[in-house]
Amino acid sequence: MAERTTTGHRAAPEHTHPDDVPVLAALAALADPVRIALVRELAGSPVWTRSCGSFDVPVGKAALSHHFSVLRGAGLVEQRDEGPRRVNRLRREEFDARFPGLLALVLREE
Amino acid sequence: MAERTTTGHRAAPEHTHPDDVPVLAALAALADPVRIALVRELAGSPVWTRSCGSFDVPVGKAALSHHFSVLRGAGLVEQRDEGPRRVNRLRREEFDARFPGLLALVLREE
DNA sequence: CCGAGTGTTCGATGAAAACCATACACTCCG
DNA sequence: CGGAGTGTATGGTTTTCATCGAACACTCGG
Numbered sequence: 092m093a094e095r096t097t098t099g100h101r102a103a104p105e106h107t108h109p110d111d112v113p114v115l116a117a118l119a120a121l122a123d124p125v126r127i128a129l130v131r132e133l134a135g136s137p138v139w140t141r142s143c144g145s146f147d148v149p150v151g152k153a154a155l156s157h158h159f160s161v162l163r164g165a166g167l168v169e170q171r172d173e174g175p176r177r178v179n180r181l182r183r184e185e186f187d188a189r190f191p192g193l194l195a196l197v198l199r200e201e
Numbered sequence: 202m203a204e205r206t207t208t209g210h211r212a213a214p215e216h217t218h219p220d221d222v223p224v225l226a227a228l229a230a231l232a233d234p235v236r237i238a239l240v241r242e243l244a245g246s247p248v249w250t251r252s253c254g255s256f257d258v259p260v261g262k263a264a265l266s267h268h269f270s271v272l273r274g275a276g277l278v279e280q281r282d283e284g285p286r287r288v289n290r291l292r293r294e295e296f297d298a299r300f301p302g303l304l305a306l307v308l309r310e311e
Numbered sequence: 312c313c314g315a316g317t318g319t320t321c322g323a324t325g326a327a328a329a330c331c332a333t334a335c336a337c338t339c340c341g
Numbered sequence: 342c343g344g345a346g347t348g349t350a351t352g353g354t355t356t357t358c359a360t361c362g363a364a365c366a367c368t369c370g371g
Contacts, residue, residue: 102349114307115234122228123329144347154330156349175338175347192302197224212319233359254317264360266319285317285368 109166109182109189117190120165121197125150126158130167130194131201133181142176167194219276219292219299227300230275231307235260236268240277240304241311243291252286277304 109117120126125148132146143159144152159179162168166189169180187194219227230236235258242256253269254262269289272278276299279290297304 114310115232115237118228118232118307122225122232124225125329127225142347150329151331152348153332153350157329160349172338172348175345177348190306193306196300196303197228200224235359252317260359261361262318263320263362267359270319282368287318 103172104163104170104177106169107164107166109186112164112166112189114190117165117167117193120161120167121193123158123161125154126162127197129158129162130181130197133168133179134183134194134198135201138180139171139173139178141179142173143170143179144176213282214273214280214287216279217274217276219296222274222276222299224300227275227277227303230271230277231303233268233271235264236272237307239268239272240291240307243278243289244293244304244308245311248290249281249283249288251289252283253280253289254286 121130128148129146133141143155146155148155148158150158159168159170163170166182166186169182170177171180172178181194183194231240238258239256243251253265256265258265258268260268269278269280273280276292276296279292280287281290282288291304293304
């Protein structure tokens with residue numbers, strides 16, 4: 092209702108630090124095939140090079156956007172606006188410090 | 202249908218070895234508050250001492266039975282029939298060998 | 312052999328989550 | 342400034358999953 096001042100995608104994405112993420116949330120975030128694919132593909136690319144739309148997953152834009160939102164909320168991904176596109180970074184060190192070995196586990200079997 | 206020869210709970214529970222468990226399944230199994238509680242409580246008890254009904258979780262028997270089924274399928278729990286009750290064992294070594302650190306992650310914060 | 316205790320199965324219900332199509336916001340380039 | 346490219350928000354559908362109640366199977370102790 093109302094409050095439609097500026098609802099674009101330029102609101103500076105909300106990030107959650109891995110330290111503030113419960114284990115359950117981390118596991119839930121990774122317990123999805125699409126999100127696992129995103130994380131793996133992201134891990135195989137240089138930092139800040141992959142825009143959201145550049146991933147090879149079988150879902151539409153809306154669902155994709157939602158998945159990235161979940162990954163952000165789990166402290167797995169950091170996003171930055173670069174021109175018209177939103178580029179991503181896997182929070183390797185930070186996430187691994189909070190959940191040692193978890194990321195390695197997911198990446199170990201691509 | 203039919204096939205109702207022996208549907209009790211004495212059919213020797215089907216077990217899945219951790220080695221045969223996909224990462225996704227392991228994560229999905231642990232991405233549930235009740236199952237996490239079961240695993241933690243089980244980890245804090247001597248082996249083969251806890252029957253299914255002896256856990257302090259806020260769900261009925263049916264749901265509980267289902268949760269144990271999931272844990273078995275993820276290679277997390279082994280069950281054995283002991284008289285009228287079914288006792289449990291956490292597959293620490295085996296599961297940790299397959300998914301190093303994952304169990305520790307869940308147990309680290311009780 | 313019956314009854315209490317234990318756990319599984321079935322069917323149904325409700326809530327959560329994934330998904331899509333559409334509409335919109337923002338950036339850039341021509 | 343207008344259009345193409347990119348991502349988000351919303352609303353509604355579908356699927357998935359946790360849960361319950363009830364019926365059943367099994368074991369053991371009177």
